[in-house]
Amino acid sequence: MINHYPASIIELIKNLSRLPGIGEKTAERLAMHILHASRKEAEKLSQSIVELKNKVRLCSRCFSLSDNELCAICQDPSRIQQLLCVVEQPGDMVALEKSGAFKGLYHVLQGVLSPMDGVGPEDIRLQELFSRIETENIQEVVIATGTSMEGEATASYIAERLENRPVKLTRIASGIPIGGDLKYVDQVTLRKAMESRHGF
Amino acid sequence: MINHYPASIIELIKNLSRLPGIGEKTAERLAMHILHASRKEAEKLSQSIVELKNKVRLCSRCFSLSDNELCAICQDPSRIQQLLCVVEQPGDMVALEKSGAFKGLYHVLQGVLSPMDGVGPEDIRLQELFSRIETENIQEVVIATGTSMEGEATASYIAERLENRPVKLTRIASGIPIGGDLKYVDQVTLRKAMESRHGF
Numbered sequence: 001m002i003n004h005y006p007a008s009i010i011e012l013i014k015n016l017s018r019l020p021g022i023g024e025k026t027a028e029r030l031a032m033h034i035l036h037a038s039r040k041e042a043e044k045l046s047q048s049i050v051e052l053k054n055k056v057r058l059c060s061r062c063f064s065l066s067d068n069e070l071c072a073i074c075q076d077p078s079r080i081q082q083l084l085c086v087v088e089q090p091g092d093m094v095a096l097e098k099s100g101a102f103k104g105l106y107h108v109l110q111g112v113l114s115p116m117d118g119v120g121p122e123d124i125r126l127q128e129l130f131s132r133i134e135t136e137n138i139q140e141v142v143i144a145t146g147t148s149m150e151g152e153a154t155a156s157y158i159a160e161r162l163e164n165r166p167v168k169l170t171r172i173a174s175g176i177p178i179g180g181d182l183k184y185v186d187q188v189t190l191r192k193a194m195e196s197r198h199g200f
Numbered sequence: 201m202i203n204h205y206p207a208s209i210i211e212l213i214k215n216l217s218r219l220p221g222i223g224e225k226t227a228e229r230l231a232m233h234i235l236h237a238s239r240k241e242a243e244k245l246s247q248s249i250v251e252l253k254n255k256v257r258l259c260s261r262c263f264s265l266s267d268n269e270l271c272a273i274c275q276d277p278s279r280i281q282q283l284l285c286v287v288e289q290p291g292d293m294v295a296l297e298k299s300g301a302f303k304g305l306y307h308v309l310q311g312v313l314s315p316m317d318g319v320g321p322e323d324i325r326l327q328e329l330f331s332r333i334e335t336e337n338i339q340e341v342v343i344a345t346g347t348s349m350e351g352e353a354t355a356s357y358i359a360e361r362l363e364n365r366p367v368k369l370t371r372i373a374s375g376i377p378i379g380g381d382l383k384y385v386d387q388v389t390l391r392k393a394m395e396s397r398h399g400f
Contacts, residue, residue, distance in 0.1 A: 004297035006267040008255040012248040018241065020233050026221065031252065032291065033220050039253050041218065046249040048212040049234055053242045055208040056235060067206040091232065097204035
């Protein structure tokens with residue numbers, strides 16, 4: 001359907017269509033926009049794609065996304081150095097940062113334990129987590145892996161491994177989303193929320 | 201809201217957000233996809249953006265988008281060389297090509313007459329159209345500008361200018377879209393369709 005364009009337009013449409021959520025129609029519209037945009041704007045976009053691949057790496061301490069050896073949070077002395085939050089993915093860390101609810105440091109596992117997919121403890125950054133807890137002066141570890149089966153299993157594994165260490169272990173709470181109507185909340189969440197009920 | 205990412209990710213998110221229909225959330229998702237895509241895939245995307253700006257130009261004969269001096273249609277001897285369709289924009293030509301309904305040549309005006317916006321006959325490719333009609337052996341000109349006020353005015357202008365030339369002039373038909381329900385068709389289109397009614 002797009003082969004009525006010159007080859008270089010078709011090439012861009014094809015490459016844009018590979019992006020998630022971008023169909024051929026949208027890719028066509030984006031390509032037309034880029035075609036009519038200034039050369040400077042197009043070059044900036046093109047450049048920033050390559051720069052991303054060249055510059056972004058994992059922070060050597062917490063394994064979040066970073067432009068430098070250490071990420072901005074690990075370099076920030078105003079963060080609470082004794083408080084460590086364990087998350088699955090860089091995106092989880094970004095979500096927590098957006099919420100503004102956490103002022104400590106992070107540890108990004110880069111995945112969860114999933115024996116079915118062949119992901120064991122040595123495949124995610126667990127050894128690095130345990131080393132940090134030994135060597136850094138961590139007082140509390142908040143386990144904020146997801147509430148999927150794998151997320152829960154990973155949380156349990158970490159809890160077991162740290163059972164006898166002199167560090168406080170907590171789990172991020174689950175329950176009914178704020179602003180949510182009970183009737184739209186799934187049964188598993190409702191059950192969990194009921195079990196976790198607490199005094200005022 | 202995106203400033204919890206490293207600078208190079210923020211830069212890409214910003215540049216992607218400038219594209220039409222791409223909000224910050226979508227740009228964030230696209231940037232994460234590009235981050236996790238292979239280097240080759242990212243480089244291909246980056247490269248194709250710059251290539252587009254470097255390679256695409258207007259066909260020197262019909263002013264459609266082309267990678268070469270002459271576009272693929274102008275170079276194709278199997279197209280009916282005596283039949284010329286006048287459209288406003290390259291996208292209109294692509295739409296007609298997709299329909300497969302036209303086998304002649306095109307002339308892409310690159311706009312419409314719009315005195316309100318200061319667009320006169322000398323600002324769109326009208327002189328080139330009239331020259332082609334004089335020098336090429338054109339038998340029929342199908343005016344397929346849009347049905348906006350400006351599109352109609354441009355069609356009328358062309359018709360007037362070619363009135364006494366030995367060339368057949370036609371206008372692409374307007375009416376009720378195929379598969380459309382009459383009750384959803386706007387009044388102007390209905391009126392036009394009724395006026396243009398014809399025998400079986």
